[in-house]
Amino acid sequence: MDQLKLYGQSFSSRILIGTAMYPSPQIMLDAIKQSGSQIVTLSLRRQNPSDQSGQDFWQLIQKTRCQLLPNTAGCKTVQEAVTLAKMSREIFNTDWIKLEVVGDDYNLQPDPFLTVEAAKILIKDGFKVLPFSTDDLVFNLRLLDAGCQVLMPWGSPIGTGKGLMNPYALQTLRERIKDVPMIIDAGLGKPSDACLALEMGFDAVLLNTAVAKANDPVLMSNGFNLAVQAGRHSFLAGKIQTKQTAKASTPTIGMPFWHQTS
């Protein structure tokens, strides 16, 4: 059976979904269900984690029985990210962490230097790090050197919905890093973006805004679910090569080839 393997765990779904910005927790739960996702990300940075005052909301998310992937969204220094990761591990009882160290406020681009540094510290401390990166090849190679066993390059900046902005760079990444699961994280705007990512051979997608802010989040979530399956099937099935000349799929017996003038 075709499974996504991340840090020794297997998943049949190839969507990771975020838990922010939904119109209500009920719509969030319905959207998670429709997405088919088995991994959900959550942020606790602004919920005063030392006080555990976000419990009500966290418990709702825990009820989904999905693998929790706490993130360090909004952290700008290595120290902040490491501290928040440790708090998350304690609160959610998981050593999975989506590492995110922001390098620029406006496009929320990850800081490659600080992300690599934080990844080293966290991996040494026993974390299973899923780092948010860009499509920069060297950044991703350094994350592998640091010991990351999963990479999460962006399609485009968080929340922009611009899809896969630099297919060349992403294709290069996939060709150069063949054996490590890669999840396209951030920037997806519509199901066809996710489908394209899977067709290109990426292992999964992580999204939030595209679903949470859609007019109908639950329907959009289902759309992504189907698109990801379509993309994966396409990748596994192997697409045909493109050609310059048409080739009819119905038999052409009876159509004399000498009629062709050029």
Place this chain on the structure above:
Amino acid sequence: MMIDSIKTVAVVGAGLLGRMLVWQLSNKYPDIQITLFDKGNLRHSKSAANTAAGMISPLSELSVSERAIYDMGINALKQWPLWLDKIQQQTNQSVDYQATGSIVLAHVLDKSELIQFQQELDFKLTKHDLDSKPYQWLDKTQLQNKEAQLGQNFDEGLFLNDEAYIDNRALLSALLKFIEQSNIQVFENKPCKIKGSSVLIKNNEMKFDFVFDCRGVGSNIKNLRSVRGEVLHVYCPEVSIKHAIRFMHPRYKLYIVPKPNDVYVIGATEIESNDTSPISLQSMLELGSALYAVHPAFAEARILEIDTNLRPAMIDNNPVIQLDNNKMSINGLYRHGFLLLPEVLNTIIDVLENKSHQYNWMVKNV
């Protein structure tokens, strides 16, 4: 009718809902003996309504709410002026209420936020709604005509017709006066428990024919959660803004609501948390810089007050009226207290009088 068998009632929780319920019950059923309980002080209310900005903005809320919330808000706009007139006649205290519409703005770079907002409205409004043009785009000149000071910094905006704001603290104060001058017994500064239709203060049990639980986040109804909000009150005579302003940003949506005497309330945050600690520096900076972005003169504003509080919300963010024999728990007014209150209150009365109503989704028997 259920109401015929009721001679004594307890209203537990003296926030906006508790006070308005006392007011309504007292007006409608003068023979019923009402007792009001609150764990805090009525004069210095710590209720969510005291922290709120007091917006009644059905259209703005529609972008993130169900259609029913919008319809309830449209009815609220008709109801509030009538009720406020009556409250003023009864208490001789006026409550500022401005039904002037609101303006939605965004930075030039964030124009897509305005378009996204419009898309969300168009998705939920019917063709019939849209025919009456509930919102309009404003160009720079039109914006300047509405708000002279805003036209300098913004090239365009959206104007939402059917929106209002209310001086929330003046209303709480007027209702307190009403309570004090009426024959209503008040137990304040006393945490209490509800058991059946009895109210317990420590071991002292008081029996009533009927109890209303209006305690907001202090209630123990199932699946209730808290959503933290943070607001600033600033004094800024240099700025003269008459409309409620919504300021859209990719990561937060802020509101600025004018209050009497050159005071403005700004808020934004929605944090899934029951944290009651003081405001974070990040929120403070975000609120402050948004004010400054709307008008640079806000830089010289004086910060009068920083407040944080918790909004009570159910899992679907919709209000609920739970009926459990002789106890009714009303909760989940979330960020829509002033917008939902009239229809919630009317529904409570309909339920008490066994009348039919259109809110079967809101009323639950447990």
